[in-house]
Amino acid sequence: MRGLLFATILSLVPALAGADGFFTLMGHGGPVKGIDVSHDGQAVLTASFDNSVGYWNGTTTAPRWLEGHEAAVNAVLFLGDGRAASAGDDFDIRLWDLRTGTSEVLTGHQGKILMLALSPDRKLLASASWDGSIGLWPLDGGAPRFLKGHQSNVNAVAFTADGQHLYSVSADGTLRLWDVATGAQKRRVLSHGFGINTLVLAEARGWLAYGAVDGGTRIIALSDDKVLADLTADRRPVLAMASSPDLDQLAIGDGQGYIMLVDTTDWSIARDFRAAQRGPIWALHYTADGGNIHAGGLDDAVFSWPVDDLDGGEKLASGERTFLNDPNVMSNGERQFQRKCSICHRLTGDTARRAGPTLEGVFGRRAGTVPDYRYSETLTGSSIIWGANTIDALFDLGPDHYIPGSKMPMQRITAAQDRRDLIEFLMTATEPTGDRP
Ligand code: HEC
Known part of the structure; x- marks a missing residue:
């Protein structure tokens, strides 16, 4: 029965596999930070600020949610054997069995993980971390190794085709090459001066592209490190890059919401596309047939445009992201909520x-008791009853002091009037609607 249902969905929704017009992947509860496409093109993984990974297998509407991360997820990667990897702000890597949705955790980094890469033989996973190191994790379960040398956050990594070397870029402004077997730095390829956020390695074509905080976007020849093309536009920072499967096109996404499509045969700009009304392009990935380009930004969704009809679809961040609503039409309390809590x-x-957790019915509710939410132990074991006084204390002192050990990020609302207004707004806005199962 499930197989039958699945086959029907698959035949109705071919969009994931290739160019089939504009579509979105909706369902996340926060912005999308990372995207990967399976080798056969039938499935997509999404990493979100909402702490979860979406696994869209043949369907654009009903993903399987992979839950386990305790903070925003930044990177997702198909491992090709029915498994996937993800990593995020909780410093952890998770290896998922995509059939069961269960995961095992790989720990060791001391900072956020921004990107993952798989060695060509699929035996080694590399991670780029803000602890300044590159992790190398044997997928058969051996101990990890950490490559050290960068002076700051590592943002992205890429294996060479023979699996013997690894490129990395960092907030320290350098592009480095590492020897995978020994873990030693082979050489510092270049120093850009400003932090480098992203890279694309196209060894078959002999080039590497990188994008930086200052907007710097350069293509260098792998043979002699010479600059083949400088695509730097007047926009920054460059945040995401992707190459089409045939390597004929390079997509570049920036902090100002543009996606630039570059023809890599002559480095001409094929399209410069305003993909988001506001805000950044955090993630980019082509479909397996190169027909569509997927992007993640401020919306709780992946937007996917046909490459040859970019204007046919909608733009990111043009709809209602409540926290971006016009502040003039809101009360101070609602404004506090939209800006500081609604995400x-x-x-x-x-x-x-x-x-x-949902705040429905929070007044009079015991801490840690929303049934569909996985709390930290701090909250499940707490005897706090949420009300005007306890919520006031929470943001007067800050969660790190009031409920130390909680997963709630540190933040204080220092003005007493703002706290009062917020609480007054919450009192009516969180009244139970009875819709909750
Ligand atoms: C970046 C995400 C984030 C933001 C922003 C945030 N929270 Fe939270 N909040 C959490 C998480 C995660 C938890 C659960 C903590 C845990 O399990 O330790 C939580 C828990 C709570 C709880 C306890 C709920 C319960 O069921 O026990 C309250 C109340 C709360 N938040 C109110 C707020 C308010 C009000 C704001 C805005 C001023 C806010 N939060 C902003 C992530 C956030």
Whole structure:
């Protein structure tokens, strides 16, 4: 029965596999930070600020949610054997069995993990971390190794085709090459001066592209490190890059919401596309047939445009992201909520893929008791009853002091009037609607 249902969905929704017009992948409760496409093109993985990974297998509407990370997820990667990897702000890597949705955790980094790469023989996973190191994790379970040398956050890594070397870029402004077997730095390829965020390695074509904080976007020849093309535009920072499967095209996404498509045969700009009304392009990936380009930004969704009809679809961040609503039409209390809480909490209804539990009925509710939410032990073991006084204390002292050990990020609302207004707003806005199962 499930197989039959699945086959039907698959035949109705061919969009994931290739160019089939504009579409979105909706369901996350926060912005999308990372995207990967399976080798056969049938499935997509999404990494979100809402702490979860979406696994869209043949369907654009009903992903399987992979839950386990305790903070925003930044990177996702198909491992090709029915498994996937993800990594995020909780410093952890998770290896998922995509059939069961269960995961094992790989720990060792001391900082956020921004990107993952798989060695060509699929035996080694590399991780780029803000602890300044590159992790190398044997997928058969051996002990990890950490390559050290960068002076700051490592943002991206890429294996060479023979698996013997690894390129990395960092906030220290350098591009480095490492020997995978020994873990030693082979050489510092270049120093850009400003932090480098992203890279694409196209060894078959003999080039490497990188994008930096200052907007610097350069293509260098692998043979002699010479600059083949300088695509630096007047926009920054460059945040995401992807090459089409045939390597004929390079997509570059920036902090100002543009996606530039570059023809790599002559480095001409094929299209410069305003993909987001506002805000950044954090993630880019082509479909397996190169027909569509997927992007992640401020929306709780992946937007996917046909490469040859970019204007046919919608733009990112043009709709209602509540926390971007016009502040002039809101009360101060609502404004406090939209700006400081809405990205992680819903006011009513179920938790719906937010990083934090729904606030429906929070007044008079014992801490740690929303059934569809996985709390930290701090909250499940707490005797706090949420009300005007306890919520006031929470943001007067800050969660790190009031409920130390909680997963809630450190933040204080220092003005007493702002706290009062917020609480007054929450009192009515979180009244139970009875919709929650
Ligand atoms: C970046 C995400 C994030 C933001 C922003 C955030 N929270 Fe939270 N919040 C959480 C998480 C995660 C938890 C659960 C903590 C745990 O399990 O330790 C939580 C828990 C709570 C709880 C306890 C709920 C319960 O069921 O026990 C309250 C109340 C709360 N938040 C209110 C707020 C308010 C009000 C704001 C805005 C001023 C806010 N939060 C902003 C993530 C966030």
